[in-house]
Amino acid sequence: MTLPQRPLIDVLNQINAYNTAKPFFRENREKTETWHIADFEVNTAKTKAVLLFSRSDQLAADQAVSEPASKHFSVTAKQGRQGNASSAHLAIRLKPVKPNVYLTVLEEAIGISTKDIESILALIVTKAKGANKTFFQVKDPSGTVRNARYKFAFVGHPSDDFTADLEESTINGIELVDLRARDQVFDEDKYTVEKSKTIKLALRDKDFPIWDALRSVGKRANKEQLDSLRVKFTDAQKSSYTVELDANTLRLVHEDRFVKKERLTGFKTRLNTGCDKIVPEIRDRLFALI
Structure with missing residues (x-):
């Protein structure tokens, strides 16, 4: 409630x-x-x-300081x-x-x-x-x-570079994690409890705009009361990543690499x-x- x-x-x-x-x-x-x-x-x-x-x-390593000209090191x-x-x-x-x-x-x-x-x-x-x-x-x-x-x-605002790079990447899969039945008894004899369910998705067409697809998936996830989705992709440099997005906002969850930053x-x-x-x-x- x-x-x-x-x-x-x-x-x-x-x-x-x-x-x-x-x-x-x-x-x-x-x-x-x-x-x-x-x-x-x-x-x-x-x-x-x-x-x-x-x-x-x-x-962590102890702090070392030096002055090469005087050959000081401590x-x-x-x-x-x-x-x-x-x-x-x-x-x-x-x-x-x-x-x-x-x-x-x-x-x-x-x-x-x-x-x-x-x-x-x-x-x-x-x-x-x-x-x-x-x-x-x-x-x-x-x-x-x-x-x-x-x-x-x-949740973090995706950087402009990330949103652009994702459109140029190969999408290896999209996963939705369902935690609604978490810790409920699963089997009749009560030996196990459920931790999560994973729904695996794939793009029907590799040419679909990825952000349009993610928005559509996010809408369905919200209706199903699923909070987050994971995107697995390989970028143009052949590096593979998995990122978690908030289904409602498509903002990054616990992600430091691709969030918007200000120096x-x-x-x-x-x-x-x-x-x-x-x-x-x-x-x-x-x-x-x-």
Whole structure:
């Protein structure tokens, strides 16, 4: 059942309140990498927000510095559980472009992907729900109080080069993944559960415009309540790829190679690989893009 919408800023404030009171750290299974939200800001007009995500990697190589003219060379070794730091600013326009969809721009950083950010936010939302149950209780259209669940999903605008290249590529297949019966018992004796169903498609004619075909497939997928489609293709350089697209928008899901990017240069502030506070110059440059 669809529950009443809640402004994104309200959810972000709950995340920030929990993270401020009890900082949350997500670790990998080996506990050698850590991700967390290091900082959060909303502009004075309350139209844009920025979150700073940071990562610490204990297994990364130690930092070496040198000055060849003086024959200086030294390595700064990490101590204890220290790790090499990287950070990424995530800027969000708080007015939705359509229900529950917000324009976002992410700074590219080593080891911080949209998938990592989704995971961090999902875990903190779960923690915040336990700390403030009232906020996560909303009335459905019938007046019944229900527990709301909030999920963050990032999709990327395809770059102009990607859309053009895909038209010149050989399409090896299109797949739709059906997760609606996920974890339901499959066999009579209850030994197995269903994880997914895959629907495999092929173009009837190789000369069909690929984006027209994908739009048509996306429309059918939406009717069937299938959220995503995968496209397998070989480009003009004979390199093979598989990309996942959101069926509704045809935007890229968890994809860094082919998303639209903007190169920012000429910073007055000296930028390091990581930071523990939002850098105003980066924040302002990202805000200008949204």
